[in-house]
Amino acid sequence: MNGRRGLIGLAALVVSASLLAASCGGGSSSSSGAGGSSESIRGQTITVMVPYDMPQKLLNEFTAQTGVKVNYVKLGWDATHTKLVTANAAKVYIADVAEFDWSFTGQFAGAGWVEPLDTVLPKPLLENLKNTDAAFSANGHTWAACYSNDFRVSMYNKKMFAKAGISSFPTTFDELATDVQKLKAAGIQYPLAIPMAATEGGVTPWYLLTLAMGGQLFDNNLKPQFASPSSAGYKALQWEVDALKNGWVSPGAVSLDDTPTFDKFTAGQNAIVLATGPGNMPTANDPKQSSIAGDAQLGLVPGMTGPGSSFGLPEGLSIPVTAKHKAAAAAFIEWWEQPKNAIAIYHTQGSLPCGADALKQLSDTGQLQGGAVVTAELPHVVPLFPSGAPIWYEQFSSDAQGLLNAAVKGQMSVGDALNQLSAKAAAHTQ
Amino acid sequence: MRAWRNREGDRSAREAQVLGWLFVAPAVAAVVVLILYPLVTGFKQSIRSGGFLFGEKPGYVGLRNYKDVIHDPTSQSAMRHTVEYVLLAVSLEIVLGIAIAVTLHRVFRGRGFVLAVLILPWALPSVVSGVLWRRVFDPDNGMLNSVLMQLHIISHPQVWLASGRGAIFYITLVHVWGVLPLISLIFLAGLQSIPDEVYSASAVDGATPWRQFRHVTLPLLRPSIAIALTVGTLLAISIFDEIYVLNGTALNTRSILIQVYNTTFVEADFAHGTALAFLLAVVTAVFGGLYALALRRATV
Amino acid sequence: MRLLKLIAIVLIVAWSIGPIVLGITTSISTQREVNSIPTHWVPQSPTLGAYRALLNGSTGQVSGGTVVQGGDFVHAMTNSAVIALGAAALTLIVSTMAAYALGRLRFRLSGGVLALLIGTLVIPIFVVVIGLFQVMANSHLIDTKRGLILVFVATQSPLATWLLYTQVREMPHEPEEAALIDGCRRWQAFVRVVVPQMSSGIAAVAAIIVLSVWGEFLIPLLLTTTMNAKPVTVLITEYVGKYTTNYPIVAAAGVLALIPPAILALVLNKRITGMLAGSS
Secondary structure, eight states: OHHHHHHHHHHHHHHHHHHGGGOOOOSOOOOOOOSOOHHHHTTOEEEEEOSSOOOHHHHHHHHHHHSOEEEEEOOOHHHHHHHHHHHHHTTOOOOSEEEEEGGGIIIIIHHTOBOOSTTTSOHHHHHHTGGGTGGGEETTEEOOEEEEOOBOEEEEEHHHHHHTTOOSOOSBHHHHHHHHHHHHHTTOSOOEEOOOSSSHHHHHHHHHHHHHTTOOSBOTTOOBOOSSTTSHHHHHHHHHHHHHHTTSBOGGGGGOOHHHHHHHHHTTSOSEEEEEOGGGHHHHTOTTTOTTTTOEEEEOOOBSSSSOOEEBOOEEEEOBTTOSOHHHHHHHHHHHHSHHHHHHHHHHHOOOOOSHHHHHHHHHTTOSTTHHHHHHHGGGEEOSSTTOOOTTHHHHHHHHHHHHHHHHTTSSOHHHHHHHHHHHHHHHTO | OHHHHHHHHHHHHHHHHHHHHHHHHHHHHHHIIIIIHHHHHHHHHHTBOOOGGGTSOOSBOTTHHHHHHHHOHHHHHHHHHHHHHHHHHHHHHHHHHHHHHHHHHBOOTTHHHHHHHHHHHHHSOHHHHHHHHHHHHOTTTOHHHHHHHHTTSOSSOOOGGGSHHHHHHHHHHHHHHHHHHHHHHHHHHHHHTSOHHHHHHHHHTTOOHHHHIIIIIHHHTHHHHHHHHHHHHHHHHTOOHHHHHHHTTOGGGOOHHHHHHIIIIISOOHHHHHHHHHHHHHHHHHHHHHHHHHHHHHTO | OHHHHHHHHHHHHHHHHHHHHHHHHHHTSOHHHHHSSSOOSSOSSOOOHHHHHHHHOBOSOOTTTOOBOTTHHHHHHHHHHHHHHHHHHHHHHHHHHHHHIIIIIOOTTHHHHHHHHHHHHTSOHHHHHHHHHHHHHHTTOTTOHHHHHHHHHHHHHHHHHHHHHHHHHHSOSHHHHHHHHTTOOHHHHIIIIIHHHTHHHHHHHHHHHHHHHHTOOHHHHHHOOSTTTOOHHHHHHHHHHHTTTOHHHHHHHHHHHHHHHHHHHHHHHHHHHHHOOOBO
16 A cells, blocks of 8 residues: 555665664775785775874875875874874774884783894884883784884073073083073073973873983883972982972973973973974984074083993884784885985985984984984983883873873972872782 | 554554664763773773882782872872862852853844854863963063063062962853853753742842842742753863863872873883873763753753 | 833943954964953954964964964865755655655654654753763774764754644645645655745755854864864864963864854754744
């Protein structure tokens, strides 16, 4: 009958509409590339997730060379980390080439979230990266290819120093204190730029200061060392709190992450960035990006009796196990690591290359900005975790972010914050 | 004749049954697949261990995660903050909401304009509200510091969102800014339902406007107050957007939801994150139930 | 008394509009003026540079970081619009049908279904969000606009259905019955008579859904990664982190993001003032 047919038609419509929720698919669905021949990867599109700028021009060159299109996703560092963690925990595709910070090694490798690269990348490339390999190795495999040979070093504005009558960058914390007073007297209200927000970039200065003051965060058995008032970690946090109180650092620093902090320095508001990467020199001296172009210089991180220890925080490129085009991803990593490209990226992105070839080329041709200081700092660089980042580093970092931030805001005493942090860290190693 | 009418009636009734089920099917399907099923999945996660990522054997652990969360000092401070947010927000909303409703109750020239302006903060995404208010609270370039310094009330810029109690107050202010229009409308509707005769009767008895308000209006507004109380509480308990934009995951302003977000998505601790979320859900459900009751009584 | 009321009205207007006006003036200031101490509230050299950078995208960089990927902001606004309108349309279809079924057809167990739908109103979304992430991940709906639309249909339908249900209950039966007597089948009567009868309620609910979904933040934050589906609420928070010291850009983004909801609110306002006939 007429009505019933109409009713069934409507039913079909309604049912198919509610089945929309279960529909699958969408997006490219080719299998992860088999074999390594460049022919088989032509036409694929890969997603690359790295938290730093990449000029489109370079990406176009890669596409012209290999036929692979790149969808480059740049989020903030913390946001990138959160997204990678969430997607990997849910075993969902998020990128073919993904950021892999030194701090990820314990967790990501331990959880089996990334492909081992020692069988995927060509031997000569792996040989070239040997010096920076340690941070990305665990369980006998290499899990990422280093792309940013980052470590901590200080940067200062030589024009402001001249105005304050300071001839060279301080080498000890005592000298630093004196110089800060001179800078204040010369009219620079907040001479020091230190990020103190509750972010990864906000705790890095504390790590650095702990090392520079001659101590370690954890001992060889991963027991926390920073709760005792005589420890370097305790003194480091107290130093930060005092710096705020004495007006060496702007009060707004408690909500600033490292990138806006650095922006303020290059806008001419501060004289010294205590903890930054050597790769930021090109940016600081580029008139298009900085108001202090030409005045930025690197300085060795101060210490107790002379230049202090610093630590390396290299970043690498990894291939998640959920990647869709693994061969194309490997091709992208190989392309990035070629000295020509790594150097071009250094100039625009500020990531100091890791490959021995690229580094040699840079310093031979005098393109390594602040090269002398970089070379001088390298012997002071030690790993933050001598035995590699533990699997629980992320929780430690998250706890540290909150507690340190509370301490610098004056909501908790330094002792309370570090005791709580120590207790939480110790709980992980039980 | 009667037989024919029965057959028509039967078919119509059957049609109603079939059509009824068909018509609710999409809504029910959406809710079951995208709300109820994830709810169950989430609950299951809350009673499991975090797995080897946290150095534990995978498996069911009963209510252990809930106990962990209740005893964790960071979660406890998040709970304390949330209570503060709720108490502060609801008090402000009710007092200011009634005041605004009383002001706008009688028609006056330009009332349409004022009402239009009043709704704006509620219509904006709370993330945008956070962005706008950052300009007020920013330590270096904010309006508040600028104005107060020019008026010589403070001598140097304050970091408003870094202080303990203060930060909670300022964030609550931003939250209330967005919610107040809704609460004001609730009270406005409540005022409208009070018949004029009540006022004229009390005026005859010689009552001043203030006494009228206290002894006539307020008691009659009780159902509206109940609704406003529960709506305000529900909204304040789940405060997230404003905090995220203004202060990130900083400890001094963490609400329970920010803590859930941090635990689950930054630390990848789904087990404890879901446990905390469910704890909050139970409390919210209680208030939701109160809301239903209050609404019932108000619409009698 | 009059004076008090006048002061109150001025305060209400200032309080409601103040931050918005501040946002607008900030967005047309230069970064230098905003960062000066004391800050300038009213720009002395107003410029539309921030809007230009946002809408066209700039590839150059100025200190303070103004690299705004070309087209990203517009893309995000489009995403928000598509998602909000799509969710509203789909939700209305679903909820109108459900409201009619529950309010008129009175089939067996309709009471139970109503209780189920209204019951979910009590469930706060964040307990669902984590499990939801995995359901979406398994269906490959992460980072897609249609995935977000489906999620919002699920979250908005209960309230929409309930509001429309109350309207259906109060509507007169006569027009529908007349159509049935004329020989229409039930569903035909629904489409031709009942739905038009509900049009004012549908319009109001539509506006509420669009406003709610436009303002959604937590769900898209977790369910999107790339610009494919990212709405403007999520993009703005990224700007806050990236361009912390570049207020004009962040303010301009905020102003642009509030224009659609503001327009919608003004439209809704007419209905509200209509409902509040007000005593004189």
